[in-house]
Amino acid sequence: MADPVFSTPLYSKFSDKNIINRVLDVTILFLLLLVLVYRLFSLNKHGFAWFLAFLCESWFTFMWVLTISTKWNPVDYETYPERLSQRVEEELPPVDVFVTTADPTLEPPLITVNTVISLLAVDYPADKLACYVSDDGCSPLTFYSLVEASKFAKNWVPFCRKYNVQVRAPSMYFSNEFSSSSSDGSLEFKQECKKMKDEYEELSRKIDDATKDSSLLNLRSDLAVFSNTERRNHPSIIKVVWENKESLPDGLPHLIYISREKRPNHPHNYKAGAMNVLTRVSGLLTNAPYMLNVDCDMPVNNPQIVRQAMCLFLGSSHESDSGFVQFPQTFYGGSKDDPLGNQFLIWNQYMIRGFAGIQGPFYGGTGCFHRRKAIYGSCPNDIANQARNLHSVHVNERPFLSLSGDLSEKDLLKIFGNSMEFMKSADTALKEKNNDAQNLSVMAEEAMPLAGCDYENVTSWGTEIGWQYGSATEDVVTGLMIHARGWRTILYMPDPPAFLGCAPPYGPTTIIQMKRWTTGWLEILFSEKSPIFATLKAKLQLRECLAYLYLITWGARSIPELCYSLLPAYCIITNSSFLPRVTEPAGCIYLALFTVYNLYTLREYLLIGLSSRGWWNNHRMMRINAVSAWLFGLISVVLKILGISETVFEVTQKDSSNDEEDAGRFTFNASPIFVPPTTLLLLQPSALAINLVARQPSSSSLKEAEHGTGFGELLCCVWLVMCFWPFARGLLAKEKYGIPLPTIFKSAFLTLAFVHLCKRAS
Ligand SMILES: O=c1ccn([C@@H]2O[C@H](COP(=O)(O)OP(=O)(O)O[C@H]3O[C@H](CO)[C@@H](O)[C@H](O)[C@H]3O)[C@@H](O)[C@H]2O)c(=O)[nH]1
Numbered sequence: 001m002a003d004p005v006f007s008t009p010l011y012s013k014f015s016d017k018n019i020i021n022r023v024l025d026v027t028i029l030f031l032l033l034l035v036l037v038y039r040l041f042s043l044n045k046h047g048f049a050w051f052l053a054f055l056c057e058s059w060f061t062f063m064w065v066l067t068i069s070t071k072w073n074p075v076d077y078e079t080y081p082e083r084l085s086q087r088v089e090e091e092l093p094p095v096d097v098f099v100t101t102a103d104p105t106l107e108p109p110l111i112t113v114n115t116v117i118s119l120l121a122v123d124y125p126a127d128k129l130a131c132y133v134s135d136d137g138c139s140p141l142t143f144y145s146l147v148e149a150s151k152f153a154k155n156w157v158p159f160c161r162k163y164n165v166q167v168r169a170p171s172m173y174f175s176n177e178f179s180s181s182s183s184d185g186s187l188e189f190k191q192e193c194k195k196m197k198d199e200y201e202e203l204s205r206k207i208d209d210a211t212k213d214s215s216l217l218n219l220r221s222d223l224a225v226f227s228n229t230e231r232r233n234h235p236s237i238i239k240v241v242w243e244n245k246e247s248l249p250d251g252l253p254h255l256i257y258i259s260r261e262k263r264p265n266h267p268h269n270y271k272a273g274a275m276n277v278l279t280r281v282s283g284l285l286t287n288a289p290y291m292l293n294v295d296c297d298m299p300v301n302n303p304q305i306v307r308q309a310m311c312l313f314l315g316s317s318h319e320s321d322s323g324f325v326q327f328p329q330t331f332y333g334g335s336k337d338d339p340l341g342n343q344f345l346i347w348n349q350y351m352i353r354g355f356a357g358i359q360g361p362f363y364g365g366t367g368c369f370h371r372r373k374a375i376y377g378s379c380p381n382d383i384a385n386q387a388r389n390l391h392s393v394h395v396n397e398r399p400f401l402s403l404s405g406d407l408s409e410k411d412l413l414k415i416f417g418n419s420m421e422f423m424k425s426a427d428t429a430l431k432e433k434n435n436d437a438q439n440l441s442v443m444a445e446e447a448m449p450l451a452g453c454d455y456e457n458v459t460s461w462g463t464e465i466g467w468q469y470g471s472a473t474e475d476v477v478t479g480l481m482i483h484a485r486g487w488r489t490i491l492y493m494p495d496p497p498a499f500l501g502c503a504p505p506y507g508p509t510t511i512i513q514m515k516r517w518t519t520g521w522l523e524i525l526f527s528e529k530s531p532i533f534a535t536l537k538a539k540l541q542l543r544e545c546l547a548y549l550y551l552i553t554w555g556a557r558s559i560p561e562l563c564y565s566l567l568p569a570y571c572i573i574t575n576s577s578f579l580p581r582v583t584e585p586a587g588c589i590y591l592a593l594f595t596v597y598n599l600y601t602l603r604e605y606l607l608i609g610l611s612s613r614g615w616w617n618n619h620r621m622m623r624i625n626a627v628s629a630w631l632f633g634l635i636s637v638v639l640k641i642l643g644i645s646e647t648v649f650e651v652t653q654k655d656s657s658n659d660e661e662d663a664g665r666f667t668f669n670a671s672p673i674f675v676p677p678t679t680l681l682l683l684q685p686s687a688l689a690i691n692l693v694a695r696q697p698s699s700s701s702l703k704e705a706e707h708g709t710g711f712g713e714l715l716c717c718v719w720l721v722m723c724f725w726p727f728a729r730g731l732l733a734k735e736k737y738g739i740p741l742p743t744i745f746k747s748a749f750l751t752l753a754f755v756h757l758c759k760r761a762s
């Protein structure tokens, strides 16, 4: 008889066929198609505006098809970590954990330190974990903070284990929100908790002091390697901050600091470059078959996550089901009702769960467990033989690597770079053999060249293996390549959430982040790694391709969005129309579409416990993003294609101190990105005023009454003003809450130019 422990599954998968959602999805599609049919049949009776509206609506319909296809079969998973311990506690696989940080000013070390501490404290045997921190800022302050953090962690980790603390990032644990949540009321607990709190305050104070006065760092001998280094010009630094020498399961996991070599004029490929260095150095030191990576501001919020991920990796009979396991990005302390539309709750709930029901979620850059061998370019077992088909998706002419372990030494060196030691470790990883224990400090010396600038020259790093280069969203393209090799992936949304990050707290940071994403996504669309090629020539499933297209075309959506937003003003100024009369039967189609769509999206918010205010804020931010972030993303990609400028990765500012006053109120800066939305806002009252003044009752011939501006266009104008309301407030407000005068002038000029052009056209 089968052992019951081994016959019970480690996870279950449920599909959620929501009939009402599907009926509504299809109703909206039907209405959109009616609109298109109506347009087509009335095209010849109308002019330019009508035709432009037709083009925009065709695009909206296409987007809706992609949307429905993506969210049609959402799935959920549940894991059973207690069964994991019964089955394989002794043989739990090792996991290498990567944290990236790039700038001690934008990313204060105390934030990074909290993320690292929370990772060191997860509920997993400490001898199976190693934490690697990549510091692209080459900052002695970050290194010092980590050293201090490891001292703190020596007491903190046992404390968390002893009292089964749920929130293991000390800043969160000791913040008012969480400290009350502990159930242990014993005196001993209270005393220890108080002691830990004092120690944490001491740690924050030390880091704070060193931040304010860098001369405090000069005296320390362990920081000598940082002397004569500049941020963008320094040799590799690899330092073992803490080694779990005796491999104690209840000790503290290894902690290693890495700052890869940087030289001026030597492209470093931003985060993707850092991730590849982490992958190689960890490959030499610990070579765990699984790798978890998080951004520096994403502390663990659920100590079970590694076990949960292992349930998903080990619990399936087909390894191809789990190329990677992605936990969604969730945020803490976000402002009420998501005023900046960057908390992505709806997005996680409907779209990403939808991805999960096709070939799996895309890789989101943080909170993700990867199989090392998938990152090394291997295909899942069953399709390895067909992998050759893939090669044409790639730049290099050589057949695509089916890295099942039977590659020659020469091939391996060519692919992975010129290091015998690393080549052997890669071979071990690909063959899934066990690693020999290493002396970390010795290996750290040997690993230096792997973190050098020139190591990747003429290798496959960034093109065929590792994190992919050439896109500001290295995450999505890296995940796409994994899907293209035939892996399926898993989305897991545990309760409590796995990680809690901080969403950008200000208007400009949010918009710049969104711009980077749309830039990176479009870069993928226009590259040889586009999902279209990956479907035609490799193993990306068709519906997964459509889902990817939905995601990566956000930048392109800016054009129809912008045109459609200009149409009402254009029509009002030229006394024409782009919408049917409300009295016409066709008017009802538009009215129905508008009503059903808005109620449908509102329902999505209410269903998962969000407010109608949250719905409106998100709707509004979509319109604002469309004509600012998405538009500028598109422009930067066009400039890149024309060879005029390169795209860059602008690091998002992280902020721990949320100033409550006016939290979530839109803020501005002098960036030109705010010009288009300001112009759109100014245009609406201008158009209305022109309409009032210019329209003579005598001129309303029968033809004009039929074709002139109607109620629909006026309603659109009002709706647009409501959408751009934060900008209306920004016109009158001061300092960071106000739109800078030069931006207002530029927008006013553009408004006048637009009005003038309309007048000439009419
Ligand atoms: O040259 C660089 C630039 C960034 N980073 C790190 O990359 C991470 C993400 O950067 P951030 O500015 O926080 O970007 P976000 O927009 O918040 O991040 C999302 O989008 C990125 C892709 O655009 C992904 O890489 C991230 O994982 C994902 O969370 C941070 O830990 C940075 O320290 C580096 O290590 N080196």
Ligand SMILES: [Mn+2]
Pocket (backbone or CB within 6 Å): 295, 297, 652
């Ligand atoms: Mn971030």
